[in-house]
Amino acid sequence: MKRPITLSDIARAAKVSLGTASNAFNRPDSVRPALKARVEAAAQQLGYAGPDPRGRLLMGAKANAIGFVPASEISVFGMLQNAFSRRLLSGIAAECDARSCNLLIISGTEDRKDWAIRNAVVDGFILGHSSEVDIVSVRRRKVPFVVLDVDAGPHVHSISIEAYKGARIAVEHLLALGHRRFAIQAVMRKPGPSVFYPAGENRQRESSYPIDRAKLAGYGDGLRTAGLSLDQVPIVESHTTAENSEEGAKLLCERAPNATAILAMSDTIALAMLKVAKWRGLRVPEDISVIGFDDIPEAAEASPGLTTIAQPLIEKGRLATRMILENAPPTQVVLPVHLVIRGSTGQAVGAPASKGSG
Amino acid sequence: MKRPITLSDIARAAKVSLGTASNAFNRPDSVRPALKARVEAAAQQLGYAGPDPRGRLLMGAKANAIGFVPASEISVFGMLQNAFSRRLLSGIAAECDARSCNLLIISGTEDRKDWAIRNAVVDGFILGHSSEVDIVSVRRRKVPFVVLDVDAGPHVHSISIEAYKGARIAVEHLLALGHRRFAIQAVMRKPGPSVFYPAGENRQRESSYPIDRAKLAGYGDGLRTAGLSLDQVPIVESHTTAENSEEGAKLLCERAPNATAILAMSDTIALAMLKVAKWRGLRVPEDISVIGFDDIPEAAEASPGLTTIAQPLIEKGRLATRMILENAPPTQVVLPVHLVIRGSTGQAVGAPASKGSG
DNA sequence: AGCAATATATGAAGCGCTTCAAGCATGACC
């Protein structure tokens, strides 16, 4: 392959100056038609690929792309398999569509990812549940970025949700239905097999991710209003892949067979519970009620439909994108959640009878 | 915002030459630890963002990204909603993960898209069912690219599937089950309401997209082996969004109520048919058999499971990515398909009785 | 201690493009 054709080749061939050749491509109105035609002819004849974006970029042009850094513990492939991430990405895509902005999905693990972040040609980044190292990498780039579901201080864009409130609404919904024997499906951020925590241990420290802690706190305070306590509730923690979620749901069914109400920290794992319950011959909601979190589209399509705490995932993605593109001063936004009642929750079997669980 | 810090600022502050400063970042082994430390200290102190990728790019570095151009008629958002595209994208993502290569999704409609393609900083493009105009835009970039399900000649990478063969296998499967009254769910590439074509018209010209024509030909030749003809088969054409597919399925049920066997050109529309059949009280496969095409994950999860012609979508995406990244000479690949029998197809009601359809 | 051999550092030359002040036609107007 020979040396690629450049603008100056074209200029020379068309016998115009470099500047004119540039104008012919970028400001066609400010160059006389005759010259413009000559430039175009030369370009055509030499097989010019058009002004190389790298040159333009160096002159300070916008990259017209935003970079998305997926949650640290999963690959890009994994992200696309995950309904939550996908929904978020859809929101980002929607806004990108509206603004004709390209979407660069950062790939790579460990140091390769740092390298990818350092070298991405973008106008800003959106960090979806990224680890601290990714935040450090991005921060160094000195471009606008927004973190999701994490508070990174007043100098950083962040979007989170009313996690505590949502969890509390969830537990109160089930309490109102008469449930007293709860179990929690928590989210494990690292990949790996699910872990069961029997009742009786200190729960606050299990989850390292802020949003998970907030939900746990919400569940706890909600339970307390009914004279119950988080310590009486068995917890299973699972990674949110389909396999891990199902495995965790099974584990919970085995180890906490008395629970009538399941509080799930995400719809993915709640849906897994619905599936597992069906396998085991448990009727939902007659035998067991399940409430999820997030309201991914699949929640509405399940049968029975999944009762859940809805968060505006599309809007979250759109807003994040707007924050980057409009580069306003750093803002911390908390998006509202609300209860969506479907078929997966119902009246508890007996009267509000025995306390405790497990 | 003041002038951004550049490498030469760092060099000056650290009292080293520009070249050394560059080496300190990119070839840390070839610079003495003492100097390296000085450079790093200066960078730290001035708040240097690290070597700007745009400079590096201009010197001919690889962009380390591949560009994906979604099907012309849908937005990026629409693409993420579509199970077929998503699966393909997953394949691309899988290979990108393996090679730590970023994935740039091109957004924008009409002329904005052309602009986006011209200015994307990528090592190559993958065109997913893109229109001719997009192919022209990409071709002009003089970077490697691969087109999917289209043959663009011997000088262009392309990956397609055994569409004709798959269609033929589909119809033969149903013929073997005794079906004689067929209906076809075809794909409409442009957005818009579904269109019903009653039996008796010339079918070959309905579909403009090569892969759709190939499938139609396969259906036709398959029917002919049983003494039937495409002309006797009613066809509905629908765009592959959830709404359009369901609308088309309904239309077909109304206008061709006698059909016992549905040949769908894609799983998305076949699944819509399953749903509509359920609404109308038709039992699958007792009253009506449905066979899809593609074998998206949802096909296996439906109940009954969707019998379909599987194509290796993940492999398609991976292969496309590899073709770009390994820039070998242009190749035309045809991927194999195979029949996957699930619950949506079954024995025709009576003996193989009446011919024709309606 | 002195010299060759090796390891490091330097400075200048671009990479392909856009921009902008300055130059030059062209035509309008008196």
Place this chain on the structure above:
DNA sequence: GGTCATGCTTGAAGCGCTTCATATATTGCT
């Protein structure tokens, strides 16, 4: 026909970085 605005064109100056040939330290060895 000469003067002035107007509009198109030019040439040079970078944008931030890497590279490479050249120059300068260091080290090893006798």
